[in-house]
Amino acid sequence: MTSTLSLSRPVPPTIGRRHRARTRRLAALLVSPALLVLALVVGYPILAAVRMSFQVSSDHIDPQTGFKVTGTTTGLANYAITNGRFVTALWNTTTFTVVSVALEVVIGVAMALIMHRGLRGRGLVRSSILVPWAIPTVVSALLWRWIFAPSGVANAVLSADVVWTGDGISSWTAVVVADTWKTAPFIGLLTLAGLQAIHREVYEAARVDGSSAVSTFWRITLPLVRPVLVVAVLFRLLDVLRMFDLPYVLVGPHKGSVETLSMLAYDEMTNLRFGPAAAYATVLFLYVMTIAFVFVRIFGADVTNRGAS
Numbered sequence: 001m002t003s004t005l006s007l008s009r010p011v012p013p014t015i016g017r018r019h020r021a022r023t024r025r026l027a028a029l030l031v032s033p034a035l036l037v038l039a040l041v042v043g044y045p046i047l048a049a050v051r052m053s054f055q056v057s058s059d060h061i062d063p064q065t066g067f068k069v070t071g072t073t074t075g076l077a078n079y080a081i082t083n084g085r086f087v088t089a090l091w092n093t094t095t096f097t098v099v100s101v102a103l104e105v106v107i108g109v110a111m112a113l114i115m116h117r118g119l120r121g122r123g124l125v126r127s128s129i130l131v132p133w134a135i136p137t138v139v140s141a142l143l144w145r146w147i148f149a150p151s152g153v154a155n156a157v158l159s160a161d162v163v164w165t166g167d168g169i170s171s172w173t174a175v176v177v178a179d180t181w182k183t184a185p186f187i188g189l190l191t192l193a194g195l196q197a198i199h200r201e202v203y204e205a206a207r208v209d210g211s212s213a214v215s216t217f218w219r220i221t222l223p224l225v226r227p228v229l230v231v232a233v234l235f236r237l238l239d240v241l242r243m244f245d246l247p248y249v250l251v252g253p254h255k256g257s258v259e260t261l262s263m264l265a266y267d268e269m270t271n272l273r274f275g276p277a278a279a280y281a282t283v284l285f286l287y288v289m290t291i292a293f294v295f296v297r298i299f300g301a302d303v304t305n306r307g308a309s
Contacts, residue, residue, distance in 0.1 A: 046285070053078050053278035078279035086280070088256050089264040093284075096175065096260065097240040097291075103180045104236060105229070108187025115188065116195045133185035141249035144178040148250075167255045175247045175258050179240070187232050194228030195221070230299045237295060241288045261287070 056077040115126045132140070147153045148164030155162055164174045198221070206216045222229075244262035251258045253267060261284040268277035 111188030
């Protein structure tokens with residue numbers, strides 16, 4: 001009896017290196033159009049904004065002619081952002097982010113648990129919960145502006161006479177409520193996707209071991225849904241840090257209690273103060289990038305799902 005053995009010949013190292021080099025060149029060639037578009041659409045505006053942020057207006061009156069002379073110099077004067085308006089805008093941006101995202105996580109997880117249960121009419125419940133997220137932000141802001149009007153639904157329900165869209169803690173609260181109402185379903189939707197990926201056998205084993213509902217949630221559900229939840233929170237952090245349209249439409253511009261860094265940069269730009277506007281936008285860009293980097297380093301947000309095996 002004869003047996004045939006198929007022996008694979010080892011690939012010479014030089015051939016393997018050449019193959020890997022060709023693969024890298026092909027990958028670079030295929031990705032280069034997308035990188036070029038990103039460089040033109042994203043990279044160039046960022047570099048232009050950074051360069052403009054160092055341009056300081058040097059307008060002065062010529063003593064010989066008495067006319068105004070317009071010019072620009074280069075310096076760090078635009079980054080002397082210790083004025084009260086910038087500090088207030090930074091504080092509003094940070095507090096909106098912390099409070100809104102915290103409320104959205106709690107309410108969104110509760111929504112996901114409700115949508116995940118096998119209730120009668122579950123499709124209708126899911127559709128009704130996701131309606132606020134589907135509404136455009138400007139439309140949502142106009143809706144809540146009507147609700148928070150002096151003679152609106154909020155004051156009627158609370159039997160109060162609060163100027164919600166004025167300038168104070170009430171307007172700050174109105175923005176937080178409106179933002180939480182609109183985007184908590186986003187957290188709930190992503191959390192629901194994570195819940196549906198958990199096998200029922202895990203819960204059945206926990207039930208056999210005598211685990212209570214609260215213990216099952218903290219020891220099984222939350223750890224297993226954590227990767228999806230972390231990514232959802234990261235997306236919401238980046239979104240709220242750039243908040244502009246909701247407070248701008250709901251409360252209005254030039255309101256110190258709700259003015260964010262994006263609103264401040266926009267106001268400077270519309271008043272043709274391009275240097276300070278670019279400086280505020282650059283600071284916001286660095287702030288968002290820092291928050292995202294720290295969040296990923298601490299919580300390990302795996303947006304590419306590389307940790308799955």
